Amino acid sequence: MTTKSTTGIIGGNALRNRDHNQKVVLDYVRANEPAGRAEIARSCGLSIQAVSNITAELERQKLLMPDGHKTGVRGKPALQYRFNPEGAFAIGVELRPDVIIVAALNLSGKQIYFERVMLEDAHPEPAIKAVGDQVRAAIAATAFSPKSLLGVGVVMPGPFGETAISSAGEAVLPGWEDVDPQAAFEAEIGHPVLIENDATAAAVSERVAGVASDMDDFCYVYFGTGIGLGVISQGHVMRGAFGNAGEIGHIVTQIGGRDCPCGNKGCLETYASRYAARQHLAQFGIDANSGDDFAQLVAQDNPHFRDWLDQAAQHLAHVIGTLENIFDPQSVILGGALPDAVINALIERLDLPDGSVSNREDRTCPRVMRGFSGRLTAALGAGAMVIHQTITPNTRTY
Amino acid sequence: MTTKSTTGIIGGNALRNRDHNQKVVLDYVRANEPAGRAEIARSCGLSIQAVSNITAELERQKLLMPDGHKTGVRGKPALQYRFNPEGAFAIGVELRPDVIIVAALNLSGKQIYFERVMLEDAHPEPAIKAVGDQVRAAIAATAFSPKSLLGVGVVMPGPFGETAISSAGEAVLPGWEDVDPQAAFEAEIGHPVLIENDATAAAVSERVAGVASDMDDFCYVYFGTGIGLGVISQGHVMRGAFGNAGEIGHIVTQIGGRDCPCGNKGCLETYASRYAARQHLAQFGIDANSGDDFAQLVAQDNPHFRDWLDQAAQHLAHVIGTLENIFDPQSVILGGALPDAVINALIERLDLPDGSVSNREDRTCPRVMRGFSGRLTAALGAGAMVIHQTITPNTRTY
DNA sequence: TTTATTTACTCAATTAACTTGAGTTAAGTA
């Protein structure tokens, strides 16, 4: 039988509806806690009775907890509900060719565990085993029961598609070409696993517990080895038709500019990435590689690094203007595997274009902000993915 | 009481669930007709019984109709369902400062009526009245009963937001600053009204009845007075936080390039828009304004127009590469208020970047395609918006 | 040609979750 196309959107029934409504309530409380049931009912388009049943169930599941009564207004004081940070937890993993970073987050997105270990062999079998060991160690180290683990998010370098372009200087995991990472990790770990790219995970992280907690439309520019983009549109992750959305590293910012391994000339990554910074500094005999190296150069106000920052900011400003005009986001967030000081130095230097839909009088937040979660972003973001999935109405696919 | 933030996503109940399921079934049939009920049930995650009830209801509403039995396979032959083109219709309006274009579409998206009249006064009151007259004339001219009118879509020039940037040479409607167009048109017309921008309407049009009927992720580059972008992501329209997404006319393709009224230098619009073409040709004493003028220049292989096409294609290719890397779409569609010959001439000249996630071996459609609906795109798209809304599971807001 | 198998579909009963409507509670206000 021929397979016909489907969007993945499926019909609803009472059970799926209940799941949906639970998430609607959770998402409302996430953004507006503390909140009473009548208020939730009004905002979520449900009857008070329905919300009462749902909050009771969520309280039983330890996802919500009551927190006092709202007083000062007429009428019976409303019992306020909050997230129960101790009710559940998530684990996030960043897998790189040489290192595994594991973090655990409580339901509020707060980091409650962190570990970083070297990875000797990045081939699938040993790497998956090593990740499994670290996840088990993380579970054991927290005060949570394994039953309250919502899932494990994993951020790892692609490419996974057929012909995804590779980033400048990007290290790829060896031997993973024919591996289905999600299935492999789930088999090893025995909990639900989500695979995501670094930029998207970072974006989700900011929404779950960062500067974008009240935003439904924003862009996250992620500095990893290359430069990636995570987009949250109407509260949902944008992935593209083949899961490769957000490859902004290869946007051309300078026509006829520097050669890029991808085949283009003048890609953003050749100017504004960590790799570009390293190359630039090497010309002057400076060997900078780690985030700390860059932070030190900022602290020293190194003139060569300043030059790089100036140039990088110019190219970044161009791309940010492009993103603004394409997405009309609430804000563009910058972050990733660079120290806060470097991100700040870049933001300071941004000369954003006037001709942008984001250049408006009535803004309530800056056009560009620094991400909250710092250099552990990827692992924290991986964990945040799990929380996000639990909380946010996944209305596209039911 | 302070207003708290909401995504607009609301909870479900039996009634909303039913609406959702109807749309899920309609959307499946749209993309896969003809389809039997058991097949629909499998694909939509519903029981056969539920689908049977839903198709019966949709047949009663004249949105679906049975169309023979599927034979050649084992088992009882499945009754096949199709869209009923005669079951309902939609009207689309393009309102410009000097002209009103009205089209009517049947449920399959086929044009069944068309009219173009001059508009004497574009101020709200006379313009709304004139649109109302044209809509009433359209309803009367079709064989449909007014009851089966799903709604009226209106495409009109913005800007509607606080400080949206204006396009090069764009004509704005006078006196509309404080008008809520949707409410005003609904009051005049007495049917549901949708307001949309031209690029988004064109994109939806391609999905409803064009080259993107089986795509859920694509970009539409629209040549109006300026250049706009419509994005369908996971089957849904992307609008941005403030409704201004898709302003690609002001993406800078040439740093330090031509002055643009928006304040930037080197905006795409200053190279690749109709306005840019007109300016370019004026240098050589050629006065080209209408689409027909441009079509003629293509037919004549005019060297000055060829120069413009070459340059425009270069800037367009750059932006298309950017869109590909950002959205990872199934395809990028070009169309709008330019004759097919001009669009084709541009597409021929596109030298798309290699460094793009869309540059893949296993493509099933071209990276760039010409839109189907031709120069009436905006009005047809406006009507298609209505059909799209009726058909596509609007799961974000229930 | 007969029989078996497969698949689509209907009818009736059941179920899950939300809504409705009638109270109850508890605060602020006159």
Next chain:
DNA sequence: TACTTAACTCAAGTTAATTGAGTAAATAAA
């Protein structure tokens, strides 16, 4: 102290789904 307002509970009612048993009509096998 009585009134008003608003949150909330309980029980019954409603809706639209699912489930299970049975029927119909085609192809495939004997």
